[in-house]
Amino acid sequence: MSTRSRLSLPLLFALGAALLPGLLPGSAAAEVEQYVIDTEGAHAFVQFRIKHLGFSWLYGRFNDFDGSFSYDPEDSASSAINVAIRTASIDSNHAERDKHLRGKDFLHVDKFPTATFASTGYSPNGDGTGTLTGELTLHGVTRPVTIAVEEIGAGTDPWGGYRRGFQGETSFPLKDFGIDYDLGPAAQVVEIILSVEGIRQDG
């Protein structure tokens, strides 16, 4: 087999929100936009990378996930997102490595078929970026994670819909989630890169 390596994790992030019409004197009740992540059209990616022996980056992704988020353009701090990832869908472009990653040494997908992220808060920086906090459940372990978010854009699409998208990044040691297979000192931390586009469901 060749270089089996790494692992990874799911993730997520997002946006969205709730609205406080009462606190916004004079504004017509702004609407909280509701989005479904466009996994059907594959405009969303849960990717990871981890160093291989410290010599290069190994990339992979999870192919099967879904989620939704809410976003209020007037109060983006009230945004929220939930994502569920089928861990068996890990894909690092190498069947034997992926088999190893799905096994007990790493994701143990028979026992932990789903990884989830549920946001607990979003703090916009005011410049189109922000910090999303939430609880990531992976390998049966739930821990808080912080995701650096970039609000990429939003608007009508060419087919009569409305879309909004973000990029998010986070990283954590695999052993925080109980995945302690020894990949070497340079490969303790996995980076997660999320690309999320939602299709608006309301309005």
Added chain:
Amino acid sequence: MLRNRADRYGLLAMTLHWLVAVLVASLFSLGLWMVNLTYYDAWYRSAPAIHKGTGVLLCLILIARLAWRRLSPPPPPLASHAAWERQAATAAHRLLYGLLFAVMLSGYLISTADGRPIEVFGLFRVPATLSGLPNQADLAGRVHLWLAIGLVSLAGLHALAALKHQFIDRDGTLSRMLGRPPRPPA
């Protein structure tokens, strides 16, 4: 010498038989051992390569063995064996061949699940044919493990039966596979 005779196996059939026995036992142990190696083990990459390469060579050896069986049929069963014993032996032999090919096929499907070929000691490569089936590597891996356990168990039974005939019935069943004619019936 090379060919099978009516009273014992010939040199070629014996060589192939024992070669297959040694290879199957080795592949089984190697397989169980290698899946537990850790990333920093020196054998982490080479053990699976050896397992796969040897497995492919075993497949070629088996094909040669079946071909030779047609060219030079094995000696008939010993007259002292009961009908049910002959039937059981024939069924076990067929099942052993069937399991061997099934184990090799499932192993092949693990490694070629993403379309990569199998490299045989740098000599040649076996291309992938069936790939990309849903969950292929994991399913083939499970099947491979269980069929391999079945194969080795049946081979163990087969060996016990031969030993029982040789040492309890003293009918020379094993001698025939070791180059000596069975002792003449008392």
